[in-house]
Amino acid sequence: MAYVAANGIRMHVQRMPAKGSAADGPRPRVVFIHGVGTDSLASFYLTLAAPAANAGIEVISYDLRGHGRSDRPPTGYTVADAVDDLAALLAELGVAGPVHLVGNSFGGTVAFSFAHRFPDRVASLVAIESEPATRSWSRKIADRLDEGAEKLVQAEVLSWIHDHHGSHMSRLGKAFGQVLATTSITRDVPRGPLLSGADLAAISCPVLAIFGAESHVVDVAETLPDLLPGCQVEVIPGYEHGVLMQAPHEVRDLVLPWILRHEPVEIR
């Protein structure tokens, strides 16, 4: 397994080289960023990673701190910390040129903040079921994390999850309950730091936002174009917040052509 020491923690990383001839020149490079909670890099590994590599795109995916097989330090869970982790990881991997960022849920939030901090290092940004770290996002994620911290340690709640969603979800929920209980994640994530309207307007890379039509965050599809003029919004009918795992082919057909279309030709 691939582990990289970066920003003081051990991060689990999975890379896939781009398929095809190296003589064709520099390849687009994508970084997949998963969501908070029961998510891990597996969501991308199982869906978009191999198709991206087959399309000639180099793939970097990693587990956020506290998630998957990366370290779970007690602190350091703000969006800014996640941006620091990613910047440190890319430095360790020797990746200097612009990358395409594809984030799922909280991973998209991290991508927006990374693009704000390092505008020259992002070729394009795809946010799946995500919104930037705005004030309204902060309130919503704080409520959800508080609810999780309260409920995912209760035996009767875990029993209910077991009965309605199976032993697997129950185990994942219990594991994330432990993360919530033993780290500063509940306090850290909503702090951002938050991005202002001017901060968002300054994000200059092309942005594609993908939502499931039945998702609890689909209202963001309406408000995002006001915050990010020029962003492209796609709503996939019939799917919820888990659209990446539920409809990988639809998501793939949007994301892969987008990356190939937005690869800068002269840089690197």
Next chain:
Amino acid sequence: MSSPELAVDEQAVLDDLTRMIAIVLEDIGPLDAEITPDTTFRDDLDLESIDLVALGGLLGEQYGDRVNFAEFVADLDLEEIIALTVGDLVDYVLASLRAED
């Protein structure tokens, strides 16, 4: 990483997979059930998605680029991944190895 006289019979691959599964699950404890082709990764072994990623890495180390687990699962939908059995993976490994013979 692959040796020239790599065994490609079903039992050998099943033995390899059994060893890899034990490595992936070593943090959880020793396996209490025998692994057969009908064993499911999700319900029987309680593997999380991230454990499957680790298993994919071990497959690559053992068999080289010919066995591309990420490519295999990318062709499956969510229900098929959840229902995946050890036997399904044995079949995939055998087909991949034999495709290059």
